[in-house]
Amino acid sequence: MPMAVSASREDMISNRMPFPDRPNDNYISPVLVGCVDYQFTFSPEHHQTMFAYNVCRADPKTPMGLVVKIGDDVLVSNLRLETFLFGGNGAD
Numbered sequence: 001m002p003m004a005v006s007a008s009r010e011d012m013i014s015n016r017m018p019f020p021d022r023p024n025d026n027y028i029s030p031v032l033v034g035c036v037d038y039q040f041t042f043s044p045e046h047h048q049t050m051f052a053y054n055v056c057r058a059d060p061k062t063p064m065g066l067v068v069k070i071g072d073d074v075l076v077s078n079l080r081l082e083t084f085l086f087g088g089n090g091a092d
Contacts, residue, residue: 012070026070030055031084052084 016026032053039046057068058080068074 016070027067028070029067053081054084056080056082
C-alpha cells in the first residue's frame with residue numbers, strides 16, 4: 001500500500017539540532033523507520049522485518065552528511081540511506 005509522510009516547517013524547526021557556532025541555522029537529522037509485515041502462502045504465521053536508516057546527504061561539498069538544513073533544496077540523487085545505529089534491520 002503506498003504511503004506518504006510529511007512534516008510541516010514548524011514541526012521540523014521545533015525538532016531541530018542547534019549548533020553552538022550557528023544558533024540561527026536550523027538542521028535536522030531525518031531517520032526513516034518502518035516495518036514490513038508478511039506471511040508465506042504455506043503458513044498462517046505473520047513475520048516482520050524492521051528497518052531504520054539515516055537519511056544523509058551524499059553531496060561531497062557538504063561536510064555534515066548526517067544533517068540537512070531546513071529550507072535547503074536537496075536533490076534525491078544527493079541523498080543516501082545509511083543503516084541507523086540502533087533498532088532496525090531485523091527479521092523474525
